[in-house]
Amino acid sequence: MAExxxxxxxAGYLLCHCCRLLSRxxxxxxxxxxxxxxAVLHRRKPNSLARTWALTLxxxxxxxxxxxxxxxxxxxxxxxxxxxILSGVKELxxxxxxxxxxxxxxxxxxxxxxxxxxxxxxxxxxQFGSSWRPWERTVLYRLTESIGRWSMIDIFVITxxxxxxxxxxxxxxxxxxxxxxxxxxxxxxxxxxxxxxxRLIWDRMASKxxxxxxxxxxxxxxxxxx
Amino acid sequence: xxxxxxxxxxxxxxxxxxxxxxxxFRKPRLxxxxxxxxxxxxAVLFQRKRSRMDQPLALACTxxxxxxxxxxxxxxxxxxxxxxxxxxxxTGIEELYSQGYWEISVLVFVVTLLAPLAKMLxxxxxxxxxxxxxRRAPKAERVFRWMEQLSPWAMTEVFMLGxxxxxxxxxxxxxxxxxxxxxxxxxxxxxxxxxxxxxDDHEIWERLEAAGG
Numbered sequence: 001m002a003e004x005x006x007x008x009x010x011a012g013y014l015l016c017h018c019c020r021l022l023s024r025x026x027x028x029x030x031x032x033x034x035x036x037x038x039a040v041l042h043r044r045k046p047n048s049l050a051r052t053w054a055l056t057l058x059x060x061x062x063x064x065x066x067x068x069x070x071x072x073x074x075x076x077x078x079x080x081x082x083x084x085i086l087s088g089v090k091e092l093x094x095x096x097x098x099x100x101x102x103x104x105x106x107x108x109x110x111x112x113x114x115x116x117x118x119x120x121x122x123x124x125x126x127q128f129g130s131s132w133r134p135w136e137r138t139v140l141y142r143l144t145e146s147i148g149r150w151s152m153i154d155i156f157v158i159t160x161x162x163x164x165x166x167x168x169x170x171x172x173x174x175x176x177x178x179x180x181x182x183x184x185x186x187x188x189x190x191x192x193x194x195x196x197x198x199r200l201i202w203d204r205m206a207s208k209x210x211x212x213x214x215x216x217x218x219x220x221x222x223x224x225x226x
Numbered sequence: 227x228x229x230x231x232x233x234x235x236x237x238x239x240x241x242x243x244x245x246x247x248x249x250x251f252r253k254p255r256l257x258x259x260x261x262x263x264x265x266x267x268x269a270v271l272f273q274r275k276r277s278r279m280d281q282p283l284a285l286a287c288t289x290x291x292x293x294x295x296x297x298x299x300x301x302x303x304x305x306x307x308x309x310x311x312x313x314x315x316x317t318g319i320e321e322l323y324s325q326g327y328w329e330i331s332v333l334v335f336v337v338t339l340l341a342p343l344a345k346m347l348x349x350x351x352x353x354x355x356x357x358x359x360x361r362r363a364p365k366a367e368r369v370f371r372w373m374e375q376l377s378p379w380a381m382t383e384v385f386m387l388g389x390x391x392x393x394x395x396x397x398x399x400x401x402x403x404x405x406x407x408x409x410x411x412x413x414x415x416x417x418x419x420x421x422x423x424x425x426d427d428h429e430i431w432e433r434l435e436a437a438g439g
Binding site: 005006007008009010011013014015017018019020021022023024025026029030031032033034035036037038039041076091092095097100103104107134135138139141142149150152153154155156157158159160161162163164165166167170171174175179180183184187190194198199201202203 | 235236237241242245248249269311312313315329330333367370371385391392396398399427434
């Protein structure tokens with residue numbers, strides 16, 4: 001079994017990104033569709049690098065007002081106090097709520113920053129045709145894709161506070177422009193992660209022999225887990 | 227179908243490719259509860275779950291009931307200096323809108339109300355005829371595809387954490403008492419996560435394909 005283990009693209013197959021059925025497009029079809037679920041098939045996600053770059057850069061720009069502008073203003077008996085993302089965390093620490101402060105710090109500050117840095121790193125590594133640790137980079141991608149939604153916590157906190165605290169002159173909480181920018185960062189980075197195609201990491205590996213061809217035939221190819 | 231027919235590709239059932247690194251494999255035969263991983267990048271290629279179709283359906287029914295309760299009743303009741311106020315998710319969305327932040331208002335509406343509800347309804351539409359009559363509802367493939375694409379935008383579990391943080395933040399402002407919706411959201415989070423865990427989407431795709439329309 002010295003057979004070189006091929007990728008679907010090399011063998012002329014297209015994988016449906018939605019129902020994961022493998023199919024071969026008819027010769028000459030311009031926009032082949034999945035025979036099972038009807039999704040438009042692509043060899044790789046279309047314009048993956050350009051789209052992901054555009055979305056990642058947008059997120060970087062939105063990240064600045066998201067952290068500088070207040071996300072909400074708490075007005076208690078006439079005195080208003082604007083809160084930013086960071087001051088919200090500080091408040092929790094001062095209040096002695098350590099576990100919750102850590103949670104919000106992680107979800108609202110660590111995750112967005114890490115996501116932006118990871119997306120930039122992945123984009124650069126693919127752009128420069130790096131063959132460095134593809135397995136680790138793929139795991140990094142999967143993690144980034146799945147963790148992004150948790151940054152929405154702060155937006156939900158604002159929604160609930162705004163709903164409950166509207167007592168006129170006594171106490172009101174109003175949302176701030178920072179929340180719009182922050183929500184933008186979360187949504188745009190989610191789209192960025194979705195538009196990135198991790199197979200681009202591996203496309204550089206296929207041309208270099210070694211790791212791929214050293215695998216035995218396709219029957220023994222996958223790991224079984226109970 | 228009409229003129230679009232020629233665009234459909236020809237299915238290849240014997241093989242499967244890794245969605246993260248594109249490596250080609252012969253399709254594994256799995257026992258229920260088994261998982262096949264890609265040896266090159268570690269992605270889960272295939273997974274067969276031990277559940278039948280009635281489990282995801284039952285959980286979707288539970289979720290729907292809890293979803294209605296969670297949005298029909300107040301989330302929190304607050305008492306500041308004798309004045310009592312109740313708030314729910316919908317009041318929050320309305321209030322954000324009236325304060326002029328329609329962008330967040332729409333975003334919250336989509337990820338906490340629209341996407342979870344649409345996901346449940348899609349699941350009913352696809353699974354009920356399949357489970358009851360072994361038949362495929364009209365355009366069921368398309369609906370199931372929408373459901374899978376909607377999934378990342380349904381953020382009930384994140385919202386539950388948001389409630390927790392909000393409660394702690396409010397606790398030193400006022401006297402709080404939880405509303406029925408708070409418990410409903412907690413239950414909804416569990417039933418939706420469990421529903422995702424028991425749904426074997428690969429098997430549904432195969433059944434949809436085998437079933438008559």
